[in-house]
Every structure is written in C-alpha cells, then in structure tokens.
Amino acid sequence: MARRCGLCVALDAPDLATAEGWARATAPQAALLKVGLELFSAEGGAAVRRIAAHGPVFLDLKLHDIPNTVAGAIRALSPLRPAWLTIHAAGGAAMIAAAREAAEKAGGGDRIRILAVTVLTSLDAAALAETGVAGGPVQQVLRLGRLAVAAGADGLVCSPREVAPLRDALGEAPALVVPGVRPAGSAADDQARTATPEEMAEAGADFVVVGRPVTRAADPAAAAAAIARALAAR
Numbered sequence: 001m002a003r004r005c006g007l008c009v010a011l012d013a014p015d016l017a018t019a020e021g022w023a024r025a026t027a028p029q030a031a032l033l034k035v036g037l038e039l040f041s042a043e044g045g046a047a048v049r050r051i052a053a054h055g056p057v058f059l060d061l062k063l064h065d066i067p068n069t070v071a072g073a074i075r076a077l078s079p080l081r082p083a084w085l086t087i088h089a090a091g092g093a094a095m096i097a098a099a100r101e102a103a104e105k106a107g108g109g110d111r112i113r114i115l116a117v118t119v120l121t122s123l124d125a126a127a128l129a130e131t132g133v134a135g136g137p138v139q140q141v142l143r144l145g146r147l148a149v150a151a152g153a154d155g156l157v158c159s160p161r162e163v164a165p166l167r168d169a170l171g172e173a174p175a176l177v178v179p180g181v182r183p184a185g186s187a188a189d190d191q192a193r194t195a196t197p198e199e200m201a202e203a204g205a206d207f208v209v210v211g212r213p214v215t216r217a218a219d220p221a222a223a224a225a226a227i228a229r230a231l232a233a234r
C-alpha cells in the first residue's frame, strides 16, 4: 500500500503571535506543526503549549550533547508532550540510546518520538567535506541513519535525495521526515539538497517539512493547501 506523506509546517517566527497566526491558517492542511529553535528560544515552552492547541507538535531543537545532558533535557521537556523531538545523530549511539530511554521513562501512552537528524539539508557535498566528512551526503546519511535506528531512534531527518536509499537500507519502520522541499519555482533559500512536493510524493517519506514557501506566501493557507494537494495526488 502506498505510504501517506503528510505536511509539516515549520513555524519559524520570532514571536508566538506570528507563529500562531500561521498555525491557525495552515492547521487544516498540516499533519504536524513544527516549533524550531527561533520560536522556542523566543517563547520557550509556552510556544509548544499554544501551538499544540492547533495540531500535533514537532519540537525541532536538534539536541546534541553528552548522553547525560541530552537525557536531562528530554526529562525537562517531557511535560510539554511534543509528538516528535529532534536530536543530532552525530551525537553517537550512546547519546541516541540515552534520548530514547529518557523519552520512555518520561512515559505516557503517546511518548515523545525521537527523530535523529542525519546531515543538515543546507549542506551540499562540498560543505560536508569541509567538516571532514568524505564520501558525500548519501553515504553519510546512510551511515548515521543505520547508527541512529540501531541505537533506538524512532525516525530520521534527511533530505529528499536520501529517502529512497534509506528505505532500501532500513525498510519501512523508521519514520522519515524531510525538510528542503520546495514547490517548483520557489527559491531554494539556504537549502542545498531539495526536491519538489511532487517528487516527494512517491519517494516514501512520512512527512515533508516546509517553512518559508508557506509562511512567506501572500496566502499561507492557500500555499499549504497546494502542497498538501501535491502530496496527495499520486
């Protein structure tokens, strides 16, 4: 059976009033609403609580620290009850396992699901090589993806270009969440590894994350609806 791919709207706003306006406008089309570093840094836990009134929250904080510190952060975040939370796969197996354990111990029927970010979608092969990683993004995403899932991550964040290789390597179980999606004709902005929603529809992702093409549109509700239609039309 074909996999359904849902839209996650990235609410990258400097304040909660702006983010909540976007959430209200796009929630009918969105499977997830993403609270990221900008909004969380500005508004803290109140942002998660308020956005949760409009839909399930993906809290994208990309935690990356020693295992004890990441586990402590997850314990502290757990009362906010986000549906999904990101950590960096590059933190290593022990950190990922500590994150999963902390999420499980925080409990609840709907425990926080841990997503491991593989290689940021803003990095192309040259930028990745500058960090000391040879071999290119696909190889590195596969390496970190295998590590993260084996250590207990519920899913992975990757670019559109790595969805098919990850499905081949890891099967259907891990959730694949994909930023860097751009409707045809939209600016890539600072994203380096991109694809259109139409290209994503068949690729096997669970969620595509779209921020600026929606939030900078004259009509964010219509922009989100167009992307949701593109994802459904296959």
Ligand SMILES: O=c1ccn([C@@H]2O[C@H](COP(=O)(O)O)[C@@H](O)[C@H]2O)c(=O)[nH]1
Binding pocket: 010, 012, 036, 060, 117, 119, 120, 121, 122, 157, 158, 179, 180, 181, 189, 191, 209, 210, 211, 212, 213
């Ligand atoms: O590798 C990654 C991980 C996370 N993101 C986040 O997704 C959105 C994308 O926003 P756009 O405006 O559609 O570019 C943003 O919140 C990032 O922090 C990512 O882009 N790449």
